[in-house]
Amino acid sequence: xxxxxxxxxxxRTLGKKITGLTITxxxxxxxxxxxxxSPEEFSAQITGSKITRLGRRGKYxxxxxxxxxxxxxxxxxxxRLVYTEPSEPLAKHTHVVFSLSDGNxxxxxxxxxxGRLQLAPKQxxxxxxxxxxxxxxxxxREFTKTFLRRELKRKRxxxxxxxxxxxxxxxxxxxxxxxxxxxxxxxxxxIANSLSPREIxxxxxxxxxxxQEGIENRGTSFRDYVDGDGRKGNYQELLQVYNREGSACKxxxxxxxxxxxxxxxxxxxxxxxxxxx
DNA sequence: CGGCTCTCCTGCAAGC
DNA sequence: TGCTTGCAGGAGAGCC
Numbered sequence: 001x002x003x004x005x006x007x008x009x010x011x012r013t014l015g016k017k018i019t020g021l022t023i024t025x026x027x028x029x030x031x032x033x034x035x036x037x038s039p040e041e042f043s044a045q046i047t048g049s050k051i052t053r054l055g056r057r058g059k060y061x062x063x064x065x066x067x068x069x070x071x072x073x074x075x076x077x078x079x080r081l082v083y084t085e086p087s088e089p090l091a092k093h094t095h096v097v098f099s100l101s102d103g104n105x106x107x108x109x110x111x112x113x114x115g116r117l118q119l120a121p122k123q124x125x126x127x128x129x130x131x132x133x134x135x136x137x138x139x140x141r142e143f144t145k146t147f148l149r150r151e152l153k154r155k156r157x158x159x160x161x162x163x164x165x166x167x168x169x170x171x172x173x174x175x176x177x178x179x180x181x182x183x184x185x186x187x188x189x190x191i192a193n194s195l196s197p198r199e200i201x202x203x204x205x206x207x208x209x210x211x212q213e214g215i216e217n218r219g220t221s222f223r224d225y226v227d228g229d230g231r232k233g234n235y236q237e238l239l240q241v242y243n244r245e246g247s248a249c250k251x252x253x254x255x256x257x258x259x260x261x262x263x264x265x266x267x268x269x270x271x272x273x274x275x276x277x
Numbered sequence: 278c279g280g281c282t283c284t285c286c287t288g289c290a291a292g293c
Numbered sequence: 294t295g296c297t298t299g300c301a302g303g304a305g306a307g308c309c
Binding site: 001059074076077078112114116129130164166173174263264265 | 300301302303304305
Binding site for chain 2: 077078093110111112113114155156157161223262263
């Protein structure tokens with residue numbers, strides 16, 4: 001499930017391969033993955049464009065094209081971008097194929113068909129649904145302790161739910177949210193506006209640290225995620241709580257617990273992350 | 278508007 | 294062994 005560190009890693013690895021290349025053809029195999037415009041318009045606008053640079057906003061990957069367009073890609077759960085030779089057989093769930101001027105292809109495949117591609121004019125990027133309501137980038141200067149304090153104060157949801165809310169902060173998913181809460185010694189069920197200034201400060205540092213470490217380790221590969229080189233990340237080996245139900249906490253040895261919060265799994269150590277203290 | 282639930286989809290694991 | 298059932302999850306729609 002590509003979250004901020006995974007998308008950032010894809011941006012860096014894929015960027016080295018496809019920046020400067022022209023898209024010579026677009027084949028849409030499953031049209032529902034194209035959110036906007038129509039498949040015909042999508043192909044027509046992209047064909048002949050050059051990829052000038054790659055960007056990222058939250059979990060969205062951005063391919064800046066000549067002709068003033070941006071190809072906005074969200075991989076959701078199982079989406080993959082595969083840079084490969086045309087002779088390579090199409091994977092079962094390949095939905096879109098971009099032919100590139102170096103003779104290779106960029107393929108979008110997605111087992112669960114949740115991922116979406118969208119084309120938007122560069123100046124209209126901040127009007128794209130999903131993108132326009134994103135909260136601050138947690139690794140940029142705009143994400144501050146003051147912001148976190150102010151926003152937490154007016155929220156009555158559980159802190160775990162808030163961390164997953166992209167309109168609150170962009171880029172955290174289930175893995176890094178659980179890891180950040182563990183690092184901050186915060187129980188995922190805590191109500192956001194009950195956190196003390198000290199706890200908020202710990203959470204602030206925990207969020208930036210886990211994301212930074214995720215990037216340094218080229219992301220977390222559970223099942224599907226690979227980077228632009230087709231390589232798996234390493235951060236799954238450094239996870240403290242996520243997907244570790246029944247295992248010992250690496251700090252205190254207590255069994256890691258899993259509960260559901262708003263339908264999402266939350267992994268935590270019941271001792272290191274006590275609800276009341 | 279805030280906050281919650283349902284939905285999309287396939288692959289895999291658990292259970293009988 | 295082979296079937297059925299349930300679960301995983303990001304974000305948008307829809308509800309109160």
